[in-house]
Amino acid sequence: LSLFSNTYLMHLRTLIVALLLWGYLSTCSAPPPAAAEVPDGPPNIIIIFADDQGYGDVGVYGSTRIHTPNLDRMAMEGLKLTNFYAFPSCSPSRAALLTGAYPPRVGIPDVIGPEGPDWTSNKQYGINAVETTLPEMLKRAGYATGMIGKWHLGHFPETMPLRHGFDQFFGLPYSNDMHPGNNPLWPDLPLLDGEDTVALNPDQRELTSRYTQRAIEFLEEHQDTSFFLYLAHSMPHVPLFTSQDFQDRSGYGTYTDVIEEIDASVGQIFATLDQLGLDDNTIVLYTSDNGPWLTYGNHAGSAGPFREGKGTTYEGGMRVPFLARWPAGIPAGGVNHAPASLTDVLPTMAALTGAPLPKRAIDGRDLSLLLRENQAPASSPFYYYRSGNLDAVRLERWKLHIPHNFRYVDQVANDGNRGSYAYRYSELELYDLYGDPGEVYNVAEEFPEKVAELRALAESFHADMQREKREPFRPAR
Amino acid sequence: LSLFSNTYLMHLRTLIVALLLWGYLSTCSAPPPAAAEVPDGPPNIIIIFADDQGYGDVGVYGSTRIHTPNLDRMAMEGLKLTNFYAFPSCSPSRAALLTGAYPPRVGIPDVIGPEGPDWTSNKQYGINAVETTLPEMLKRAGYATGMIGKWHLGHFPETMPLRHGFDQFFGLPYSNDMHPGNNPLWPDLPLLDGEDTVALNPDQRELTSRYTQRAIEFLEEHQDTSFFLYLAHSMPHVPLFTSQDFQDRSGYGTYTDVIEEIDASVGQIFATLDQLGLDDNTIVLYTSDNGPWLTYGNHAGSAGPFREGKGTTYEGGMRVPFLARWPAGIPAGGVNHAPASLTDVLPTMAALTGAPLPKRAIDGRDLSLLLRENQAPASSPFYYYRSGNLDAVRLERWKLHIPHNFRYVDQVANDGNRGSYAYRYSELELYDLYGDPGEVYNVAEEFPEKVAELRALAESFHADMQREKREPFRPAR
Numbered sequence: 001l002s003l004f005s006n007t008y009l010m011h012l013r014t015l016i017v018a019l020l021l022w023g024y025l026s027t028c029s030a031p032p033p034a035a036a037e038v039p040d041g042p043p044n045i046i047i048i049f050a051d052d053q054g055y056g057d058v059g060v061y062g063s064t065r066i067h068t069p070n071l072d073r074m075a076m077e078g079l080k081l082t083n084f085y086a087f088p089s090c091s092p093s094r095a096a097l098l099t100g101a102y103p104p105r106v107g108i109p110d111v112i113g114p115e116g117p118d119w120t121s122n123k124q125y126g127i128n129a130v131e132t133t134l135p136e137m138l139k140r141a142g143y144a145t146g147m148i149g150k151w152h153l154g155h156f157p158e159t160m161p162l163r164h165g166f167d168q169f170f171g172l173p174y175s176n177d178m179h180p181g182n183n184p185l186w187p188d189l190p191l192l193d194g195e196d197t198v199a200l201n202p203d204q205r206e207l208t209s210r211y212t213q214r215a216i217e218f219l220e221e222h223q224d225t226s227f228f229l230y231l232a233h234s235m236p237h238v239p240l241f242t243s244q245d246f247q248d249r250s251g252y253g254t255y256t257d258v259i260e261e262i263d264a265s266v267g268q269i270f271a272t273l274d275q276l277g278l279d280d281n282t283i284v285l286y287t288s289d290n291g292p293w294l295t296y297g298n299h300a301g302s303a304g305p306f307r308e309g310k311g312t313t314y315e316g317g318m319r320v321p322f323l324a325r326w327p328a329g330i331p332a333g334g335v336n337h338a339p340a341s342l343t344d345v346l347p348t349m350a351a352l353t354g355a356p357l358p359k360r361a362i363d364g365r366d367l368s369l370l371l372r373e374n375q376a377p378a379s380s381p382f383y384y385y386r387s388g389n390l391d392a393v394r395l396e397r398w399k400l401h402i403p404h405n406f407r408y409v410d411q412v413a414n415d416g417n418r419g420s421y422a423y424r425y426s427e428l429e430l431y432d433l434y435g436d437p438g439e440v441y442n443v444a445e446e447f448p449e450k451v452a453e454l455r456a457l458a459e460s461f462h463a464d465m466q467r468e469k470r471e472p473f474r475p476a477r
Numbered sequence: 478l479s480l481f482s483n484t485y486l487m488h489l490r491t492l493i494v495a496l497l498l499w500g501y502l503s504t505c506s507a508p509p510p511a512a513a514e515v516p517d518g519p520p521n522i523i524i525i526f527a528d529d530q531g532y533g534d535v536g537v538y539g540s541t542r543i544h545t546p547n548l549d550r551m552a553m554e555g556l557k558l559t560n561f562y563a564f565p566s567c568s569p570s571r572a573a574l575l576t577g578a579y580p581p582r583v584g585i586p587d588v589i590g591p592e593g594p595d596w597t598s599n600k601q602y603g604i605n606a607v608e609t610t611l612p613e614m615l616k617r618a619g620y621a622t623g624m625i626g627k628w629h630l631g632h633f634p635e636t637m638p639l640r641h642g643f644d645q646f647f648g649l650p651y652s653n654d655m656h657p658g659n660n661p662l663w664p665d666l667p668l669l670d671g672e673d674t675v676a677l678n679p680d681q682r683e684l685t686s687r688y689t690q691r692a693i694e695f696l697e698e699h700q701d702t703s704f705f706l707y708l709a710h711s712m713p714h715v716p717l718f719t720s721q722d723f724q725d726r727s728g729y730g731t732y733t734d735v736i737e738e739i740d741a742s743v744g745q746i747f748a749t750l751d752q753l754g755l756d757d758n759t760i761v762l763y764t765s766d767n768g769p770w771l772t773y774g775n776h777a778g779s780a781g782p783f784r785e786g787k788g789t790t791y792e793g794g795m796r797v798p799f800l801a802r803w804p805a806g807i808p809a810g811g812v813n814h815a816p817a818s819l820t821d822v823l824p825t826m827a828a829l830t831g832a833p834l835p836k837r838a839i840d841g842r843d844l845s846l847l848l849r850e851n852q853a854p855a856s857s858p859f860y861y862y863r864s865g866n867l868d869a870v871r872l873e874r875w876k877l878h879i880p881h882n883f884r885y886v887d888q889v890a891n892d893g894n895r896g897s898y899a900y901r902y903s904e905l906e907l908y909d910l911y912g913d914p915g916e917v918y919n920v921a922e923e924f925p926e927k928v929a930e931l932r933a934l935a936e937s938f939h940a941d942m943q944r945e946k947r948e949p950f951r952p953a954r
Contacts (some may be wrong), residue, residue: 049607055539060549062532062539062781064559064796064816064914073538082541252814252874252911290607296909296918302782304539319541333549337542337729432773434729437541441773 021422023402042353043326044282045057045138046269047226047345050262051090051175051237054292056304057259058321063302065252066259070267071323074286076327079334079371083433085341086290088310088317088386090152090175093289093342094232098133098164099152100346100357100364102385104465106131107472109388112154114178118187119155124153125472127164134346135165138432141355146218148211149232150175156475162195166230169194170214176204176234177336204241207234208258212265216272223276226353230267233262236292238299255299281328283352285345307439313384313401314439315393321420329395330371338376339394340367361468381457390465393458394433400444401429430454519830520803521759522615522705523746524822526574527739528567528627528652528714531769533781534736540779542729543736547744548800551763555802556811556848560910563767564819565787565863567629567652570766570819571709575610575641576628577823577834577841579862581942583608584949586865591655595664596632602949603631604641609835611823612642615705618832623695625688626709627652633952639672643707646671647691653681653711681718684711685735689742693749700753701831708746710739713769715776732776737762758805760829760848762822765797784916790861790868790878791916807848814869815853817844838945842912858934867942870935871910877921877931878906907931948953 055061058282059068060075061082089111092103099106112124127133135145146168147161152175152201154160161169170193177199179189188200215231235241236258242249246261266286273279293300294309294316303309303316310317322340324330329352343364350357351368369375392401430444430451444451532538536545537552538559563570566588569580576583589601604610612622623645624638629652631637638646656666656678665677692708712718713735720727723738743763750756769778771786771793780786780793787794799817799899801807806829819840827834830847846852861869869878907921907928921928 056782059557059812060537062537062559065911067812067814069810069812072812076810080536082539144696294917296913296920300912302914305533305541305779305781333546333553335536335544335546335549337544372717408892434542434733435777436773437779440771443773 042226043329044226044278045349046282046284048232048266048286049232050288051235052290052292052301052310053236053259053288053302054300054301054309055082055306055319055321057292060322066256068259068263070263070270071286074077074323074325077332077337078080078330079374081322081340082335082337083339084287084320085382086288086320088290088313090289094153095127096225096342097345099131100343100362100365102343102383104385104388104469105361105363106277107470111151112174114174114186116187117254119190121187122155125474126156126159128470128473129158133165134349135228137350137358138353139165141353142226144222144225144227147230150234154451155239158475159194159473168218172234175237177238205243207241208261208265209243215269219272219276223278236264236301238293240299240454242370255301281326283326286323291317291320305437313386315437318384324371331374334374336370336374336376338370339382341382383461390458390462393454395454395457397432397434398450398454399431399433400451402455402458403427519703520806521703521755522826523759523761524707525743525763526709527765528710528712529767529769529778529787530713530736530765531778531780531786532783532796532798533779534769540796541783543733545736545740547740547747548763551800551802554809555800555807556813556851558799558817559812559814560816561764561797561799562795563765563797563857565767565790567766571629572604574822576608577820577839579820579840579860581862581865581946582838582840584947585630589629589651591651591663593664596650596667598664599632602951603633604635605947605950606635610642611826612705614827614832614835616829618830619703621699621702621704624707625691627711635952637672644693646774649711652714654715682720684718685738685742686720689745691748692917696749696753700755711738713778714771717776732778756804760803763800766796768794781915790863792914795861801848808851811851813847813851813853814846816859818859860938867935867939870931872931873932874909874910874911874929875927876910877928879932879935880904
């Protein structure tokens with residue numbers, strides 16, 4: 001026992017002190033190393049997709065009025081991209097996200113609208129049956145797949161989510177403004193569970209919270225299998241609604257209330273992942289389908305430093321926030337300025353999960369090294385498609401707008417008419433997006449060889465696209 | 478010994494495993510609680526002041542090309558303000574910071590320029606000898622005070638830093654563009670140590686690194702006493718320079734290189750605080766003296782979502798980044814949208830240190846609760862002074878521009894001339910900064926009573942100011 005109380009206990013005490021010190025220093029040190037355990041199996045995937053949220057409408061993207069602690073935390077603990085592109089409107093962006101292709105390639109050139117006596121009376125088009133979507137790709141790799149929210153890739157029966165790889169669907173077939181209250185020629189807006197209508201013209205104040213509740217249930221149900229959850233919020237697309245808890249809460253208008261409810265929803269998703277022990281090996285992506293509405297009022301978002309907003313191929317129309325968090329695979333606190341787009345999501349998820357790529361041209365690139373090591377990909381052009389037309393092309397710092405047609409051009413920004421567009425015949429416009437992210441200084445005359453290079457790239461790519469693209473799907477009836 | 482190898486060692490093993498587990502869990506948990514120890518004595522204060530850095534030129538303020546991991550870390554671990562104001566140009570902002578007053582009140586209405594055969598030939602004005610500055614206030618409370626960088630509050634001998642509360646000074650008397658290379662009528666630009674000239678027209682590539690080295694030495698020398706360090710970088714004011722390590726490093730132009738060198742300097746300051754054990758009880762503030770130059774090219778900054786830049790009273794001219802970090806006193810990860818300004822720094826530091834306020838009207842407010850508890854102050858008007866004139870007033874969401882004179886108005890933003898201003902006679906302009914932070918939609922006609930309210934506020938305040946303000950100081954010679 002003397003041995004105990006002397007030499008041995010001294011060593012023991014030293015050991016304990018050392019361990020305590022180590023624990024303390026670990027606590028106080030910089031962000032902890034990413035992966036604590038080797039995660040078990042392929043990562044789970046959650047894509048949270050906002051509708052019409054602008055680049056400037058997130059705390060860490062410089063919002064001057066919106067508080068987004070959960071999105072900010074995603075940035076702190078994951079990767080933030082500053083040069084990430086969607087397309088200028090809803091359906092094309094969703095097509096790009098779910099197919100890895102430019103929208104015209106898969107026959108979704110433009111927004112799909114409602115028509116006829118009821119919502120199934122689609123006379124426009126929808127996603128092709130032959131398409132292999134992100135959920136189909138992941139389903140083949142053994143993933144459970146669920147979609148909650150806004151679909152907007154066609155509302156023929158053949159084009160709905162359950163026919164394109166999702167095991168579950170709860171949400172709207174298209175945008176929340178497409179209802180008779182907005183246009184008496186439009187049919188009642190259905191809220192769907194699977195393929196059953198559970199409500200017509202549902203109370204939109206509950207959309208975000210109902211989506212979130214369903215998302216949590218999906219996570220709880222699938223905690224023991226690999227899963228892919230696509231949570232495509234209807235908000236902040238107009239008309240804007242929040243639940244009672246968030247109504248007028250921010251003091252900064254309805255748009256701010258709406259984003260703060262979505263941010264809180266993100267927080268609930270993370271809390272659920274944490275409770276279920278799934279946090280470490282779940283990839284969560286957050287982005288938006290296009291830039292914001294800019295009209296003055298409570299429903300206006302912010303394109304941050306960029307020119308214009310939704311519907312245009314100026315940066316404000318297509319540059320959106322992109323956050324990726326995955327404790328097991330993405331180092332904390334990364335920022336990257338490399339151009340990337342919605343088309344890159346599918347090939348990147350294929351690489352990270354080992355799922356085989358669809359057998360069709362994929363425009364996107366595997367950006368798994370960007371996610372895992374903050375390593376910018378080799379430079380490659382990005383093509384700004386709008387309504388099936390190629391409006392502009394970007395290579396590294398240079399962006400060329402190409403006149404192919406009449407198109408929207410901002411009127412004088414100072415006359416209070418920014419929300420109402422004027423048509424004019426556009427000119428070639430070359431912008432240096434490093435020195436001039438706001439697209440103010442057209443330098444086409446100063447750099448004719450750069451104009452020629454980009455124009456040749458664009459014409460060659462678009463000619464190929466015209467030849468190779470799939471026709472929009474319309475079933476024979 | 479059998480006792481050793483069985484029961485006792487089992488307990489020991491359990492203990493070690495528990496401690497390892499605890500250490501491990503500590504490592505993996507969320508950011509550690511703020512204060513580990515109760516800090517000893519009043520907080521140290523470091524104010525890092527950038528020159529002409531725009532709102533959009535920090536990662537967490539939405540930069541699309543600049544990587545600022547150290548400033549981002551300040552935001553993560555401290556408080557970020559999104560509605561913080563400087564004044565439109567150098568000298569007035571420095572006056573507001575060091576006196577807590579609107580610039581005209583203390584006789585510094587506008588930028589002070591160089592003249593005459595050498596730098597001491599000031600024919601303009603400087604800070605009054607009777608003024609009690611922030612360093613004087615803190616010196617009386619027992620602080621060691623040091624200033625490194627750009628002064629720009631007058632270059633009569635009576636107006637230099639050592640005569641206004643700083644124990645040490647190393648830097649330039651005014652802006653780095655004020656040298657004969659820019660204007661042959663200007664005298665050689667001196668680099669001063671105390672009141673001794675150590676170089677004329679110094680190599681500006683070394684300014685940021687020399688300032689940083691001096692700052693580190695100041696911290697090392699004063700680690701055993703309370704200190705106030707004012708590090709007023711000359712950059713990113715044009716002409717832009719970086720040290721060799723940062724030249725062309727970012728790939729995004731010189732302006733980006735320059736900000737990234739300043740960010741690295743911030744990192745060195747924090748590393749030094751950490752090494753010296755001063756990190757916990759040192760308040761570090763980071764902000765800028767006005768918005769960015771917007772001319773196209775390598776030296777252009779970004780005003781983020783705001784209209785216009787340096788020299789104007791549109792938000793882009795005066796809204797700047799503001800970060801505050803103080804582990805012992807500021808909760809991590811706070812964001813606040815309440816309006817605040819450089820005038821608030823002095824009264825806030827008085828409250829946090831217990832130093833008595835100067836005996837003179839202080840325009841700023843004590844924002845210590847904003848820092849310590851992220852608690853927005855009661856609303857109060859903010860007055861946009863430019864060149865001694867009151868150009869605009871803000872109360873909560875509303876901002877009124879008041880026509881008192883011809884003033885700079887942006888030409889058409891789309892014609893490539895954003896850098897060259899046009900004069901026009903301005904009108905009353907009312908903007909809703911919550912719904913329209915970019916000041917696009919003049920709603921003066923829609924809200925005549927708000928116009929009247931704000932105009933009355935402004936006229937009353939400005940009339941008082943005209944009566945009470947100190948005349949610019951010019952020594953009798």
